Amino acid sequence: MNAAPISRRSWLATADQTLQNLPGAVLILFCDGTVEYANGAARALFKTLDPIGSTLRSLFSLNGMVGGGEMLAAVAAGTSVSTRLPDGRVFDVSSRPLPDDKAVVTLMDVSRYVHDAERATRDALTGLFNRASFHQLLREKLVVAQRTGEALAVLCIDLDRFKSVNDTLGHPVGDGLLAKVGERLRSMSRETDFVARLGGDEFGILQTGGDQPLAAQAMATRLVDLIGRTYVVDGHMLNIGASVGIALAPGDSSNPEVLLKRADLALYKAKVDGRGTFRFFEGEMDARMQARRAMEINIRKAMALKELELVYQPQVHLETNAVVGFEALLRWNNAERGVVSPADFIPLAEEIGLIVPIGDWVLRTACHEAASWSQPVSIAVNLSPVQFRNAKLIESVVSALASSGLDPGRLELEITEGALLENTERVLSVLNALRAIGVRISMDDFGTGYSSLSYLQKFPFDKIKIDQSFVRGNTDDSNAIVRAVAGLGASLGIRTTAEGVETVEQLNRIRAQGCHEVQGYFTGRPMAATAAASLLNATSSH
Incomplete structure (x- = not known):
């Protein structure tokens, strides 16, 4: 059916x-x-x-x-x-x-x-593209640009002063700040731009279309302004900045790796030029970077080959004309280049972190040398701002004193205002801990910064060293500044040392203006350790 x-x-x-x-x-x-x-x-x-x-x-x-x-x-x-x-x-x-x-x-x-796939290409914290997807997009866009003749720009962005936020307020606040930076970058970019977090506090933007280089310049100008505006994260008002490096295709390169490298070189130049600005890649940047890398290799070799040495410049008391101390100064005697100026290698050593082991060596060597002197004069050692970011600074000072047997009261640590500009409270706590050990603290290059007087209120320095630019400038203003600083030191119970004295006229002028001590070529050039010991032996025998 x-x-x-x-x-x-x-x-x-x-x-x-x-x-x-x-x-x-x-x-x-x-x-x-x-x-x-x-x-x-x-x-x-x-x-x-x-x-x-x-x-x-x-x-x-x-x-x-x-x-x-x-x-x-x-x-x-x-x-x-x-x-x-x-x-x-x-x-x-x-x-x-x-x-x-x-x-x-x-x-x-x-x-x-889709979201699983996007997570593989996105930065989890900011929601921006990650480094891998940015590189892939760059490769794809460069292929299209070669075919169409369209120009594009790569902007590499590094946040200024971000590390101090992480160090002082912790990573959760730092992460919140990075997320807000990501939002600002997204808000200012066009649909045709690709914004990525490349890692840490580094970001990248791939800008397509527009009249280059004017479009990239306009974007970089907006970036520096927008990122530099105040943020509020977890109740904290935060201020950072941005440095930007720009490379253009096809002018700078059509190879993605080379283009990124050149944008990084331009970023490095922006940071060297004071941060909070932008720079385009220029051909000579490659040559400078090669020279910088060669210098970095040579500095590392210098430490291994013991090419670094200390010389000691006398500090003379103006009333008695007696040597009351020496400043330890670092020198590099390179077999090929001869004597390398500290101005040429110290900034690089600070940037790459080598200043910490170099500084430890200087401290130990100076303390051991001073401990052997026939007279208990002081030994002054300069500290880099980078050393203050090292958690083991106090430990290094204690170790140098203990191993040398030097009386802590004879060690004088010199800092510049640069050490106090970032993390002022943390630096002051370190300085107070050093003072508790018995070490003396000097403010070097006094008068060249913006806030020196405020720092004198925050910390009881043992000595002020007046910058040589005021000593050598024989003008009414320079003389007035030296006289005012000497008077300020006297009223606060702080000794004053005038640096860079090279003539008898300068010496007489400094004496008349009330300084306690002088240091310079006229009263004693930097000398080897043996010569410093002999000088003290000679004066003690009189």
Whole structure:
């Protein structure tokens, strides 16, 4: 016996039940794009209005979805597109033709898969592209640029003073700050720009289109201004800055690795030039960087080959003309280059972190030498601002004193205002700990900074060293400054030393203005350790 034929109404009811149970949204469209049918998932998706009788374009636009126009073309072609909702959900939209010039459209939620894929290309903290995806995008855009002749720019960005935020307030605040920087970078970039966090506090922007180099210059100017504005993170008001390096394609290179390297070189130049600015790559930067790398290698070799040595410059008391101390000065005698000026290698040693082991060696050597002198005069050792960021500074000083047997009261540590500019409170706590050991503290190059007087209020320095520019400048203003500093020192109970005295006229002028001590070529050039010991032996025998 044959089964009874299924009626069209019964078939439609069965089909509707099946479609209603599907997890994906299903729409059936008339040929003009008007919705004839929507299952439960589709009604839930387009809950702001009834899908029936609406067009696909209006459904998409009224629900904040993109791609309505593209979907109409896809329906005609039988292809698929994707759309994203304002809440971040992503749907894969596909269509198939039906009889009577109709079409069935399905919307499958692929958010999980898309977001997983995006996480592989995105920085978790800022939501920007990560380093790997930035490099891939750069390679792709350079291929297109070579074909079209379009110029593009790579901007490398480094945050100024970010490390001090991490060090003083902790990584959670630092992470919050990085996230806010990411938001600002995103807000100022165009849809055609690609913004990435390259790691740590380094960011990159790939700028396509625009009239180069003017477009890159305009963006860099906005970057420096926007990132330099105050942030509020967890109740803390934070101020940082940005340095920017720019390289252009094809002018600087069409090779992605070379282009990034050259943007980094330009960034380094911006930092050297004072930070808070931008620089374009220039051809000679490569040569300078090669010379810098060679210098870095030579500094490391100098430590291993014991090419570094100390010389000692006398400090003379003006009333008695007696040597009351020496300042230990670092010298580098290179086999190929001869004597290398400290101005040529100390800044690089600070930048690459070698100043810490070099500083430890200077401290130990100076203390051991001074401990052997026939007279208990002081030994002054300069401390770099970088050494104050080293948690083991106090330990190094204690170790040098203990191993040499030097009386702590004979050791004088000289700091410049640069050591106090960042993390002032932390530096002051270190200075107080050193004073507690019995070590004396001097302010070097006094008068050349902006806040020297305020630091005298915050810490009881044992000595002020007046910068040589005031000593050598025989003008009414220079003389007034020396006289004022000498008077200030006398009123605060702080000794004053005038640096850079080279003539008898300068010596007489400094004596008349009330300074306690002098140091310079006129009263004694820097000398070897043996000569310093002999000088003291000679004066003690009189």
